[in-house]
Amino acid sequence: MQTLQVELAERSYPIYIGDGLLARSDILLSHIAGRQVAVVTNETVAPLYLERLLAVLADFSVTPIILPDGEAFKHWATLQLIFDGLLAARHDRGTTIIALGGGVIGDMAGFAAACYQRGVDFIQIPTTLLSQVDSSVGGKTGINHPLGKNMIGAFYQPKAVLIDTSTLVTLPPRELSAGLAEVIKYGLICDMPFLAWLELHVEALLALDQALLGEAITRSCAAKAAVVGVDERESGLRATLNLGHTFGHAIETHMGYGVWLHGEAVAVGTVMALEMSQRLGWLTPAERDRSIRLLLRAGLPVVPPAEMTPDNFLEHMAVDKKVLDGHLRLVLLKGLGAAVVTSDFPREVLDVTLRADYRAMVDQLRDE
């Protein structure tokens, strides 16, 4: 088992990573302060792992709250089901909410924990690759609004993150690939050796090699923990973790939440950020293509939806959380492994990026 620490003074917490941790009651119980626990999960994850978790929690007063599955349900009405469940079972301020599931469950359970009686304890048990390498760490919680993704939420840190890598064996391949989009992101923004490591091992990761998955998750979480420790509330450095996310959120919002997986939209958004960085002269075409090839090998989409026009992108990007004083800020690369957050680009380069023929670009890469 690996243990990392997110350093945030009195809100610091550990990340445990290992094979079979879900059954390790000693770890989980050391982070529960009271007698009441609510387990928030969904209809897909509950049949797989809820019983195992409830066995560990046998001595507590436990309320399971089972939500519908998917990004399409990451909105207020579903969040309300959590509050209804907590109040019906009379959970008090001393309760602990455990998120058992992917990023949507973690975001909603975390936001519910932030708001219930103005804040109760919260533990993340992420069961998808995407949530294990990204969304379970760092305290971003929230729900979507019809006009924008994650527009309503809180920064609210968990007491602990428990990552059982064996849960990935039940993950659909499409979701495994989606998680790899965020893993590759860490290499692109700040870790060239990790990028090279991923180029060596991407197929083995897709084949669920437990040791390599453990290493990929640990390196990803270590990168995230370091950034969050420096910039919890995203006043600077943390925004670089959103490489591909501004374009990606536009895709998710436009196509309807859940039609594209978050990681899939991020993969395409990353390609657009690579293309824009290249057009600004900050990346060579070879660096751009090398990155796109890795995304392709990870089984990810790399071409924006055919039905989205440049205006569709601009409309959604205008409400992105990185807009400040009317200026659109984007995460771009000044070389591989060197992300920047900037609004210092000619508007024409953005327009050209939105109009680029990604289909042709990718066909050419595939032909090589």
Added chain:
Amino acid sequence: MQTLQVELAERSYPIYIGDGLLARSDILLSHIAGRQVAVVTNETVAPLYLERLLAVLADFSVTPIILPDGEAFKHWATLQLIFDGLLAARHDRGTTIIALGGGVIGDMAGFAAACYQRGVDFIQIPTTLLSQVDSSVGGKTGINHPLGKNMIGAFYQPKAVLIDTSTLVTLPPRELSAGLAEVIKYGLICDMPFLAWLELHVEALLALDQALLGEAITRSCAAKAAVVGVDERESGLRATLNLGHTFGHAIETHMGYGVWLHGEAVAVGTVMALEMSQRLGWLTPAERDRSIRLLLRAGLPVVPPAEMTPDNFLEHMAVDKKVLDGHLRLVLLKGLGAAVVTSDFPREVLDVTLRADYRAMVDQLRDE
């Protein structure tokens, strides 16, 4: 003008109190960081004061968001109207939300500010006595759930509180009295000289004497600021500010939000806490009666709703935020000016308190 400071390290902020402050652009503008402002108010307050505030904000990009008036609307659907307004006008993370209105507006606008894009700046301009002396200070924000008052919310401090005492001239007498319930509370829990001062001036306060109102508000805010500075998240001392609130919340929830004003329910809840403290031998009957007389002179109800049974009270009190590990904790008085938070009372005394004949008690006081 009086200025107080809430001392919370990097989240410290000033409270300005004075006659005509709404037109003092220098004060307000010094607390707005960006170019965008959203003013959240309601249908009652908007015709009275919105235009005056918009004149001060002439150089900003302002979105007025006008909500229906009343506690009955302090729920998610109304909160959503704020998010809709912010997103439709593309407010970014640099925006400032101003709450212009009473406690319901402040609680909802503050919670919206806490959640919008995971947190934006927020300024309180309270226009009712209750919000000026209590709810606008200290960062408690939130909305009601059908099963419990203020069950969903956040601790989120404003950047400043601007109290214009002249707004009280348009306040309905019933709301002025409701505000006095919270003013009297400060005397009862921690400030005997203030209690004696209120006994001298309660009629003049009801007659809107501006100088005396300014003094009552300043003394109330100073008491609140001191408590919040010591215990922002209500782990101890701050809970004493909830004298009468556990009984009062039960009345508000049971009768339907908005049927009783919050201050009216607190007044009756305070009488119940006085009665229980007296039955525990912590107050003399004379001290209890002296306090009830002041509430009566302030024009407040002091008898629980006839339709509420002891079981009705117990059912609602079981989900109160002060319940911990199944133990109901109550704010009681160990002498006038000396509040305690305790679960150390015989259950029978609570039962007797809930069954007491308050009508007869008050009739006797009125006859004296």
